Amino acid sequence: MSGASDLHVGREAAALVLTLDRPGSRNALSPALADALTAALREAQQDDAVRSVVLAGAGGDFCAGGDLKAMADSGPRTAEQRLAGMQRYRALAETLLGLDKPLIAAVDGVAFGAGLSLALTADIVLVSRRVRLAMAFQRVGMVPDLGAWYTLPRVVGLQRAKELIFSAREFGADEARQMGLALEVLAPAALLPRALAVAQSFSGASPVAMRLSKRALQASLQSGLCAMLDLEVLSNPVVAASDYVAEAVRRFAHKEPAQFQWPTPPSSNDA
Incomplete structure (x- = not known):
């Protein structure tokens, strides 16, 4: 399955490390990648040896959101087909938010649209100084997915959530920390090591x-x-x-x- 090859599954002691890796698309979510991520998280939920999960992106970016190019290339789809397609993203959101183990997002580079929604499902969000964040859905006439209507107001408050969704504007690391979306801001080289250190600490909890x-x-x-x-x-x-x-x-x-x-x-x- 192509999605499985786009998701690297690794272990660092008791921490499971899930790395999105779709070169050329800034790790944009595809249906196959979403399914692979859901499957890996469900396995982690059942594995007592996994005490925490780190979610990261390869190549200097976290996730550019949905794969708009693939959507454009796929041709017309009926409402029923689109609804069926969205069910997989609902399943992913429910699996992420239902995970009983600490989930740490290491967010570097771009996290737009569904990429930011993905980060918002984490218990702890760490970002690099060069991070670029946006609830970008409004730019293409879409509405948030992956549970962002639920998570974003709970993280930043209702009025700020409205502003971020309505404006679809980009914001950076310092503002993310100020509004409570990010816990820590780190140098890019320190981001994943810090995420792993936090994740591995939970093996003693x-x-x-x-x-x-x-x-x-x-x-x-x-x-x-x-x-x-x-x-x-x-x-x-x-x-x-x-x-x-x-x-x-x-x-x-x-x-x-x-x-x-x-x-x-x-x-x-x-x-």
Whole structure:
């Protein structure tokens, strides 16, 4: 399948690294690539040895969005064919947003349209200083896909989301960090190493606590206080009874290093 060859699947310790690689198209999403990405994420969800996932792009770009050239070359399609085609992107969005494991996006170069939508599904977004971002759909009369109507307002707020979608304007790394879309801005050479360091740190975290936290945070913006407190009451006895917590308490009592430690941020020379 061509999409499988356009997606490089690698492992760095307990981190799965998924790299979009479509030379000549700036890693634009094709139907086959979307299917390959969905399949790889579903496998990661079921693999207990995978503790985190890094999503990146090859060749200095993250993802240029949908493959408009391929769309133009494909000729006319009926509404039914177009609807069926969009179901694969819905499946990809649901798989990304339903992943129980930490997802880190290492965003370099261009992330336009569906490329930016893809990045927005990540728990942590790291960008390079040279990144170029845009909700570019309006430029071609399209509307956002890959869940961006859901994710973007939750990340940057409703009014800013409207402005980014309506204007389709380009923005860069510093603005992305200021609006909360990016957690860190790094030199291009430091981007993937930092993403891997963050991803690999989760191998020392409790997978049960991580899974419960991700699910609760996903639900938090659509839930009331009582519902979230109920989740706390139900979740804490589950994690408290785990071997992980017993070992963490023992280490604390004996003044030993903790199992989980967030990696030290890069120096100002690398950021």
